[in-house]
Amino acid sequence: MIPTLIRAYEASAAIGPYKIAKFSDAAASTKIGPAAANTDPVLGVTGQFGGAAGDMVDITQSGIGQVTRGGTVTAGAELTADANGNAIAAVPTAGVFMSVVGKAQAPGVAGDVIEILVGPRAFYRGAGSPNSKRFPWPPAARSSSMPRLPPWRSASKMAPRCGLPTRSCRACRSRPKSSSTRSIRSARPSTRPTPASVARAR
Template structure:
């Protein structure tokens, strides 16, 4: 077992397992929901169980974790969120900033659950 930092957060909506999550209203609470874009303030990945609306969701904030893919990735690709909190390869366009949650530790295609190393960062293209 590879240890990770896990914290429970209240879920403001149903959260599926192995999804990238974000704060739903960072100015007012620490409630989370699935990330909805590559610019969302992603903070980690939900555990296998996810959560129901108003439940508590365990979120991996650091370490090697499982994440569900929403597209094809290669090992080492930086990962960001699609519109459903699934991980996709982060590719910055000119004059954009993308939030990444970490890096793929293995290749995969849509629907696969792969290992990813969590390392939140920004990807900027001038």
């Protein structure tokens, strides 16, 4: 069973049944009215009874409610409000916050009253981010001028950093060998004592 939250609010203007409701003056009161844009601060949907200005109107704020469709939508689509307070598919616009009232539970066309899983929230698609140029999507959009790993950072040319002999280091044993790795390894001074060094130490 899906719990449902229904709360009554005073209407600042007439609102019909099965409409998306918004806070009509969010900065000064909790009065509600019919939503008229996809950026309105929506809070839920009305039930089978609407109300006139000054009436207390029940608003479903979570759970399963019903709403009038303002266009063709598919089951599972995110829904927002059109100019008449009806539900339409939410299509995000870059750089714009969009108010989503919930998710359609069945397909429908304009004028249908169909169930909705109410869950008001903001929907946002950024116009760009610090990573949008470095990691574009889809990957095919990557430009040849994008920064890439320099040659000395590639996996086949990374020399061991641990200082241990290759046979003693698990990471070094699993790293592919290359000529640069062997040259760097051979250039590292040996730490093993030699007979000559032992004799000089005495």
